[in-house]
Amino acid sequence: MNVYVVLKQTFDTEEKVVLQDGRVSEEGVKFVINPYDEYAVEEAIRIKEAAGGTVTVVSVGPERTAEALRTALAMGADEAVLIADDRIPADEYALSRVLAAFFADQAYDVVLGGNFSVDNGAGQVAVRLAELLGIPHVSSVTKLELSGGEAAVQRDAEGDLETLAVRLPALFTAQQGLNEPRYPSLPGIMKAKKKPFRQLTLDDLSVTPEQIAARTARAELFLPAPRQAGRVLEGELPAQAAQLVQLLRTQSNVL
Amino acid sequence: MAEQMTEKVLGGSFVIADPDYRTIVTPDELTEEQRMIAETTADFVEGDVLPVDEELEKLDYELTVKLMKQAGELGLLGADVPEAYDGLGLDKVSSTLISERLAKASSFALSIGAHVGIGTLPIVYFGSAEQKKKYLPSLATGAKIAAYCLTEPSSGSDALGAKATARLSEDGKHYVLNGTKQFITNAGFADVFIVYAKVDGKEFSTFIVERTMEGVSVGPEEKKMGIKGSSTRPLILEDVKVPVENLLWEVGKGHLIAFNILNIGRFKLAVGCLGGAKEAIQLSSRYANERTQFGKPIASFPLIGAKLAEMNVRTYVLESMVYRTAGLMDTGLGGIDHDSPEAGKQSAKAIAEYALECSINKVFGSETLDFVADEGVQIHGGYGFIQEYKIERIYRDSRINRIFEGTNEINRLLIPGTLIKRAMKGELPLMQKAQALQAELLQLVPGQTFEGTLEEETHLLAMAKKIFLMAGGAAVQKFQLKLEQEQEVLSHLADMMIQIYALESALLRTKKRIDKLGEEKAGLAVAMTRVFAQEAFEKIESLARETLAAVDTGDMLRTQLSVLKKLTRRTPVNTVELRRQIAARVIQSETYVC
Numbered sequence: 001m002n003v004y005v006v007l008k009q010t011f012d013t014e015e016k017v018v019l020q021d022g023r024v025s026e027e028g029v030k031f032v033i034n035p036y037d038e039y040a041v042e043e044a045i046r047i048k049e050a051a052g053g054t055v056t057v058v059s060v061g062p063e064r065t066a067e068a069l070r071t072a073l074a075m076g077a078d079e080a081v082l083i084a085d086d087r088i089p090a091d092e093y094a095l096s097r098v099l100a101a102f103f104a105d106q107a108y109d110v111v112l113g114g115n116f117s118v119d120n121g122a123g124q125v126a127v128r129l130a131e132l133l134g135i136p137h138v139s140s141v142t143k144l145e146l147s148g149g150e151a152a153v154q155r156d157a158e159g160d161l162e163t164l165a166v167r168l169p170a171l172f173t174a175q176q177g178l179n180e181p182r183y184p185s186l187p188g189i190m191k192a193k194k195k196p197f198r199q200l201t202l203d204d205l206s207v208t209p210e211q212i213a214a215r216t217a218r219a220e221l222f223l224p225a226p227r228q229a230g231r232v233l234e235g236e237l238p239a240q241a242a243q244l245v246q247l248l249r250t251q252s253n254v255l
Numbered sequence: 256m257a258e259q260m261t262e263k264v265l266g267g268s269f270v271i272a273d274p275d276y277r278t279i280v281t282p283d284e285l286t287e288e289q290r291m292i293a294e295t296t297a298d299f300v301e302g303d304v305l306p307v308d309e310e311l312e313k314l315d316y317e318l319t320v321k322l323m324k325q326a327g328e329l330g331l332l333g334a335d336v337p338e339a340y341d342g343l344g345l346d347k348v349s350s351t352l353i354s355e356r357l358a359k360a361s362s363f364a365l366s367i368g369a370h371v372g373i374g375t376l377p378i379v380y381f382g383s384a385e386q387k388k389k390y391l392p393s394l395a396t397g398a399k400i401a402a403y404c405l406t407e408p409s410s411g412s413d414a415l416g417a418k419a420t421a422r423l424s425e426d427g428k429h430y431v432l433n434g435t436k437q438f439i440t441n442a443g444f445a446d447v448f449i450v451y452a453k454v455d456g457k458e459f460s461t462f463i464v465e466r467t468m469e470g471v472s473v474g475p476e477e478k479k480m481g482i483k484g485s486s487t488r489p490l491i492l493e494d495v496k497v498p499v500e501n502l503l504w505e506v507g508k509g510h511l512i513a514f515n516i517l518n519i520g521r522f523k524l525a526v527g528c529l530g531g532a533k534e535a536i537q538l539s540s541r542y543a544n545e546r547t548q549f550g551k552p553i554a555s556f557p558l559i560g561a562k563l564a565e566m567n568v569r570t571y572v573l574e575s576m577v578y579r580t581a582g583l584m585d586t587g588l589g590g591i592d593h594d595s596p597e598a599g600k601q602s603a604k605a606i607a608e609y610a611l612e613c614s615i616n617k618v619f620g621s622e623t624l625d626f627v628a629d630e631g632v633q634i635h636g637g638y639g640f641i642q643e644y645k646i647e648r649i650y651r652d653s654r655i656n657r658i659f660e661g662t663n664e665i666n667r668l669l670i671p672g673t674l675i676k677r678a679m680k681g682e683l684p685l686m687q688k689a690q691a692l693q694a695e696l697l698q699l700v701p702g703q704t705f706e707g708t709l710e711e712e713t714h715l716l717a718m719a720k721k722i723f724l725m726a727g728g729a730a731v732q733k734f735q736l737k738l739e740q741e742q743e744v745l746s747h748l749a750d751m752m753i754q755i756y757a758l759e760s761a762l763l764r765t766k767k768r769i770d771k772l773g774e775e776k777a778g779l780a781v782a783m784t785r786v787f788a789q790e791a792f793e794k795i796e797s798l799a800r801e802t803l804a805a806v807d808t809g810d811m812l813r814t815q816l817s818v819l820k821k822l823t824r825r826t827p828v829n830t831v832e833l834r835r836q837i838a839a840r841v842i843q844s845e846t847y848v849c
Contacts, residue, residue: 067287074291183295183302186330186343189288 001053001146003044004106005077006099006113006126007037009061009068013118019223033068036114039174042181043144044112045076051146053109054078058102060088060095066197073192074184085201090120091214096128098212101205103133110151111171115140123173130171137171138164142178263586266608267674269756270720271688276763276770280348280582282574283768289349296356299329304360311363312484312648314476316444319366319484320400327397331357332371336379337593340391347581347588351526355577358530361652362484368527369440369485370394373520373660374401377449377461380602381504381512384594386463390447402445403520404436404464404490405513412665414513415459419452419492429496430454430462432470436490438659442473443486449516450492451509459509463501470495481651504599515606518613520660522580525620528656529577531649532570532624533847535631538646539563540845542635553634560838561831562634566627567841568783568834571849572757573623575764580612611673614666615756618749621656621663628653668742670749675731675738689728692721696818708774708781709766711825712788716758718822719795723751725822726802729815733806744805747798754791761787779840780849782833789830796823 011017012030019025033041044055057072059065060083069080081102088098103111111130116123123139130137142161143154151166156175184192202209233240248254264274285293303325304311310318326332334350336342350371357364375394378386393399410416419434432452439448448464448471464471474489504512540563543554553559587605591598628650632639635646642648657663678685705711730744738745765784768777796819803815840848 067290070287071291183298183329184291185328186292186295186333186345188330189291189295190343192291193288 001047001051001109002107003047003053003055003110003112004103004108005037005040005044005055005057005072006111006129007041007057007059007068007072008034008114008117008119008125009059009065010034010117010119017223019221022221024221031064031068033071034114034117034119036116036118036174036176038114038181039176039178040112040114040172041072041075041077042179043172043174044110045182046179047110047144047146048076048078056081056106058099059083060098066199069197070192071184073195073197074189075182076188077195079196079198081198081200083200083202083205087202087209088212089214091212091216092122092124092128093215094212095125096132098202098205098207099125099129100132101207102200103129109168110146111135111169113171113173115173115175126171126173133171135169135171136166137173138166139173140175141172142175144172144178264583265677265683266583267611267677267683269612269759270674270723270752271683271685273717274759274763276766279579279760279763279767280585281764281767282348282352282578283764283771285348285352289352292345292349293352293356295329296331296353297359299326299331300357300360304363308361312361314443314484314486316486319363319486320444322363323367323370323400324397326367327395332367332375332397333395335371335376336391336395337387339593340387340395342391342395347584348578351523351577351581354523354526355530355533358527359534361648362482364527364530365482365485366441368523369403370397370401370445372523373403373516374441374445374447374449376519377403377503377512377516378463379593380515380591380606381461381508381599382463383500385500386503387593390463394447399446400441400444401447401449402439402441402490403516404439404448404450405517406437406439408435408437408489412662414451415510417451417453417459419450420456421452421454421460421462421497423454423499424496427499429498430502432462432464432492432495432497434492435474436492438477438487439473439490441486442488442490443476448490449503450490451513452492453509454506458507459513460506461503461509461512462497463503464492464495464497468495468497479655481648481654508599511603514610515603517661518606518610519584521613521617521666522577522584524656524660525573525577525580525616528620528624528653529570529573531653532566532573532627535624535627535646535649536563536566536570536841536847537845538644538649539566539631539634540841542638542644542646544842544845546636554842557835557838559634560842561834562630563841564786564834564837566630567837567847567849568786569623569626570847571780571783572761572787573620574849575760576616576619576757579760579764580609580616583609583612611670611677611752612756614661614669614673615753617660618663618666618670619753619757621653624653624656664746667746667749670752671727671745672739674752685724689724689731692724693728696721696725696822702824708769709762709784711828712758712762712784715788715792715825716755716762719751719755719758719792722795722799722819722822723748723755725815725818726751726799726806729803729806741805744802747802751795751798754795758784758788758791779837782836783849785828786830786833786837789828792823792825 009031012032015029017024048055055077056079057069057077058081059069063084066082069082073080083098113126127137138153138155140156141153142156145152149168153164155162233243330343331353333342334345334353338344357367378390394401405414407417421430421432423430434452446466450462450464454460470493472491477487543559544552546553587608591601631646632650635644638644639646677683727748734741761784765780768780799819807815
């Protein structure tokens, strides 16, 4: 079973976001494997442990992403591929095209990714990739069982549970609850540096910057307004209700 | 990192040398593997140990052993065990990171510490190939747990006064051990005991004793002030037949094993203290931000800020010292061939090289944690006295560190004692330096002005070394061989050396940080180094004055004091302002920062 995981390196969820010169400052920030992608890595390793095969982790990102990939290798993945190229825009369309170019000559049975990334939260790259590869996908998976070229899947459908059967090769995105990711063991960490690690550029994939021109543009970047202290309305209930509607209209612009 | 350590640094040489900052190891340049190792350790503590913290604190053997095995599976018990025996054979910086990150696990960290340190290391460094093959793989995975048994009811600091005996059986196949060992960490569940006993009541020797051997039993659990989640019991040996192949190294070599293992134990203890201090800062800074009085968070009051700043400064200094020392140990221990029959001798020599630095780490580490824990309780006010708040436990748990692995008093005697011994043997040109200094001191010291960053602190450190040499030289001259009995003077000399090593470690690390990050980003480290330089120098000055007064009288004393005055001439730095800057950073980040 050849399992591929597409992953992204993100801020540790405990990091504070600081804006500097119109950008999110990365100074002194701890980076981790995107938590949902970590479920995907764990699931891939479990599939390998049960059925044999190899686990390849793939990421498109800056050089620092190498550390996230090596963490995945330390957890038990076999090979890593980093596609790093300044010409790749941070745009889901572009990223999925780059990945699709990479996957074009790979032999995969299962492709796993996270449900979405905790930074941008678009949740698009993996499912776009499935579309480009022409394989079925199931998102937000909480249970995955493989047998005889098929997958029995449970997915979290906005709080409901959906059960599906999918023919492989297919792509799945992991939701919390799929598994409990392991810590990389110390022997795993020491072995990781000896495992194959490939770094590719757009040229290696025969992709031109024109083919992956961004389809989105960021208009503005700002932090959410600091949370205001709550306000307790006073007076008779009907008056309070009227006041509330008024405030929702004028102050929070909800209505 | 290892490549930078080209020249071997002599233990104790810091009091006379002027090391280049590029040659020291700091925690600011970890490799990716080292970072990952630290991360796994922290995740394990956070994810598996802390959720059952309450049960562990009630002393649950089964849970402790289960978690130790889990730690073993992750490789956390095998860092110091060579790869050939199923360990990882990591460098000391890596194993230091593990011990530091484990500290948050309180008593459980101690159970692991006793197992991987003083429990396992005697076999790593002094075991025969057969002993290593037999014991190390199971110790590295946690399948078996080890304990170290040196102390007896009537011999603590005077370890060689042990009464436990070993007698060779008539057929020459066994040693028959008798005696009682006291305060044995992990005794409740350990499988393997490293036991010291005197062969025929004379020759101090080390044995590997197994729990299952007939005649081995343990006494009741001690009711302790702190570290309540760790097992501490006496080990009782009644006619225990220990196979001769379980003798560690050779008959009569017990003291070398005991003291060298203690050296490492002392270093590791300081590492644990570092971890504890960091946690106390985190708890206290968070609390100070949450707790409001007079309508403001108490963190906004300068007196609370000053406490947090000082806690952070001393922890930074300790951290600098600990990793510098780890780097030194790596240079010595890294090259040992564990398969060589000479491995024991080589190990003893390599560890003994930095015995003095290990003692300094132990004293400075335990006293730093005591200070930080104490101020942490103070910041918590009445809540700090309530068990629901973890700072209360950190305070209680901290106290033992000044006592075990050699009391701080014993260590203080060892620090200058070892230095003088090394000088006498010609291993360090201490006397020559002291003599050269005498001539220099009679000359006028020109007034100095300082411009560059840390120039003044560099100067203070150089002066501190001279002051130490002057005071130490005077003491040696006066008391000569009787200096050993002048414990107060020795302790003062030790304190000067501790302050010098501490200041130098911080100063060199900060210079390295400036090199790497630039002055702006290294600003906090610079501020901390400046504060500590003032504090350390004050202490050294007053210790020197008291030492000189205890050594000389009359004109001689007056001359010495005037020299001291020359060496200590300086304009005080506004440490109040510096501490406010440091406090702002601690309060903002709610954690130890540098």
